[in-house]
Amino acid sequence: MQAVILAAGEGSRLRPLTRSKPKAMLPVANRPIIEYVIDALLENGIRDIVVVVGYRKEEVIRHLNRLDAPIQVVVQERQLGTADALRAAASEITDDFLVLPGDNYINAESIARIRKEQNAMLVAEHPNPSNFGVVVIRNGLVREVIEKPEDAPTFTVSTGVYSFTPDVFSYLQTTEIPDALSAMIAAGRRIRAIPADDWQDAVYPWDLLKLNSRMLKGIIPEVGGTIDASVIRRGTVHIGTGTTVGPNTVIYGPVTIGSNCNIGPNCVIMPDTSIGDRVVLEPFTYVADSLIMNDVTIGSHSRIVSAVFGQGCILADHTTTYPSASFIEVGGRIQKEEFGAVLGEGVRAAPFTTFKNCIAGNSVTIEGGKTVVGLIEDGTRVM
Known part of the structure; x- marks a missing residue:
């Protein structure tokens, strides 16, 4: 199995800390966030890893080159959303694959839960769902993803971790992956919702304190x-x-x-x-x-x-x-x-x-x- 880590974005809501480095490179417990994602993949035996870089890409590339892991780097030339970042990796994909944000913590057990599923989304409960894509689930399947709603209908949110087959690229017509999911659901494709074991994101700068404590x-x-x-x-x-x-x-x-x-x-x-x-x-x-x-x-x-x-x-x-x-x-x-x-x-x-x-x-x-x-x-x- 392959994995694509999306690490091209800035993380604008974490300013001023991301003015000079991408969110994935912010140190938590003295390690960049992206290292925890890579560790979780390696613990699952996934070593065919593609990292998509963009904003402040030189810093990310330098750090990845120092790691003892076989990582392929591709560049998203302009930061036009998660679907565009995933399209940048299309030429490297030959098999079923995972997609993971490089700026969220995810543990190895969560990846183990989703890696054998075809076309699935890792979901979690969050007390502030309006900061995320809110997921509507029926009978274990994703029915709708509502991006950052003012009034969230549920506390279940997308972690940004997905399992896809290569034909997902035919649905990536807009800038964001949730739009592709909506197109897949409309076409009758089944997207399974898999509960995460342990996942954490830092949306705002003060959230880094909770993530730091966890790590x-x-x-x-x-x-x-x-x-x-x-x-x-x-x-x-x-x-x-x-x-x-x-x-x-x-x-x-x-x-x-x-x-x-x-x-x-x-x-x-x-x-x-x-x-x-x-x-x-x-x-x-x-x-x-x-x-x-x-x-x-x-x-x-x-x-x-x-x-x-x-x-x-x-x-x-x-x-x-x-x-x-x-x-x-x-x-x-x-x-x-x-x-x-x-x-x-x-x-x-x-x-x-x-x-x-x-x-x-x-x-x-x-x-x-x-x-x-x-x-x-x-x-x-x-x-």
Whole structure:
């Protein structure tokens, strides 16, 4: 069996984090999301894998070339939807095949459930179905897929994982795969609905925190750096090579810390936290339930909770992220969500800055110890 992974899109609802990299390459528990998809395929013995790239394709291709897996790459020249992306892979398809989004987590058991079905869709229950394609099912068969309805008739949604025979390409006449499914159903083809075992998507930036927590459950404990004898570790903790953890630091797993980091002394790192490579946590800093990407510096006496920090942020001492629930507009929708902060790449913050339920775009600069809330556009200088 073959598999096609669609990794050509940007993930616009995850901005500012996807301004410089596609959603499939966002790190979760210190691994790009697409790696989890590839692992699930390999666990099922599926090694004939085609990845469709497009947006920021060079970064995806470079990463795929470093993996120990036989992957064929094809390019979607313009991002014109999922059906168009699948058509880009048509010349590589010779057998029944799976289609999977490269920016969702899916486990191996879910793939095992659908791989032997011809023309099937993997479905799941979701508390916010209006963010997805809502699936109407009768007697185990898909009767209709309604894309992102305001009033969803059911909580059952499409995971974007399909099993197809090669003749599906004759139905790909528009830009999106759900349109092809509708054409197949209208032509009398049977599309079976298969419940997923475990699937998770990150639609908005704060959703990465839940996905990060889920993926940290699977990390392998390892200490590859230099850990002071007074450091306390509890639970599952992974520490990369070249990392130094200073005296009196406490780490409660699950936590993963990348390579060449400088942690502490006297820091506290609480569960559900991932820290990328070359990160600096200065003394007396507390971090919990957060996803911190590469090359971030967090000053001393800071308190970081429920935060996503993009690459290269430099935050001075006494930085605070304060989780609170408020309404925020992202992607044309008003959402009420509770989180501390989402910072794009290269954010700079002066001492005593507080982020409260804030999304700060790339290259934002905050001066003078402000409390910032809501959405701050890329390149803004807050004085």
